[in-house]
Amino acid sequence: MDALRFSCTSSALSDVGLARRVNEDAILDLPAQGIWAVADGMGGHAHGEIASRMVVDALATVDRPATLTAFIDAVRVQLQTVNQALRRLATTNDVPIIGSTVVALLAIERECAVLWAGDSRAYRLGKRGLRQLTRDHSLGSDPAATNVSGTRHGTGTIPTAPARPASSGGITRAVGAADTLQIDMVRFTIEDGAVLLLCSDGLSREVGDADIARTLIAGSGRTAAQALVALALQHGGRDNVSVIVISVQDMWSEDRTVLNPAC
Numbered sequence: 522m523d524a525l526r527f528s529c530t531s532s533a534l535s536d537v538g539l540a541r542r543v544n545e546d547a548i549l550d551l552p553a554q555g556i557w558a559v560a561d562g563m564g565g566h567a568h569g570e571i572a573s574r575m576v577v578d579a580l581a582t583v584d585r586p587a588t589l590t591a592f593i594d595a596v597r598v599q600l601q602t603v604n605q606a607l608r609r610l611a612t613t614n615d616v617p618i619i620g621s622t623v624v625a626l627l628a629i630e631r632e633c634a635v636l637w638a639g640d641s642r643a644y645r646l647g648k649r650g651l652r653q654l655t656r657d658h659s660l661g662s663d664p665a666a667t668n669v670s671g672t673r674h675g676t677g678t679i680p681t682a683p684a685r686p687a688s689s690g691g692i693t694r695a696v697g698a699a700d701t702l703q704i705d706m707v708r709f710t711i712e713d714g715a716v717l718l719l720c721s722d723g724l725s726r727e728v729g730d731a732d733i734a735r736t737l738i739a740g741s742g743r744t745a746a747q748a749l750v751a752l753a754l755q756h757g758g759r760d761n762v763s764v765i766v767i768s769v770q771d772m773w774s775e776d777r778t779v780l781n782p783a784c
Contacts, residue, residue, distance in 0.1 A: 607697030620697030723762030
């Protein structure tokens with residue numbers, strides 16, 4: 522974001538959970554570059570931790586350009602490149618899939634975009650409350666979809682529905698899951714006092730939207746991130762859990778709407 526106007530602070534945290542031996546999540550927290558991401562290696566498939574790390578490492582190399590459209594294009598190119606690399610890696614290792622979900626937030630001044638494939642999520646807490654910005658690519662959320670071992674045909678419609686409960690069933694899109702990666706996207710503008718959350722399904726499967734909203738309102742970015750992970754563990758911690766909490770302030774605003782006075 523433009524450092525002369527918007528101050529954007531973020532806190533990122535990842536935990537292996539209570540049931541897994543390996544953390545297959547990976548997180549990217551680069552506020553100076555205006556990019557954040559959560560990637561979740563596909564459980565039940567080989568080398569999930571490698572896939573998620575390849576995704577965030579590739580996104581970390583994207584320099585923030587002058588426009589959001591150029592930023593989006595650069596991220597799409599990187600994700601498609603990683604998709605092909607994971608397809609080749611799966612062939613080399615003689616396994617069907619090496620893959621990872623991804624949700625990425627990009628910001629240029631007030632203009633933002635979320636890009637995603639899979640069931641890692643993005644939320645926005647603003648004046649109208651908490652809203653889920655993404656739609657899960659999962660069998661439970663998308664009846665027209667097939668599993669990641671098959672082919673997904675869709676329109677890539679920008680989601681406008683309110684927040685949904687955690688998805689059930691297998692995911693239908695992921696980086697590395699098919700020869701052609703389909704990436705959904707939503708663009709929006711941010712306001713002073715907004716809080717954005719990226720998370721893996723280790724949070725959304727364990728913690729409901731009401732508890733997420735209360736936690737984001739109650740604490741600072743670091744405190745909120747720690748509290749969200751703690752809630753996921755208290756509710757079972759059956760998967761790796763990763764969160765990134767991003768707090769926004771408009772430094773030129775004379776009448777700031779502060780959702781969280783501690784931020």
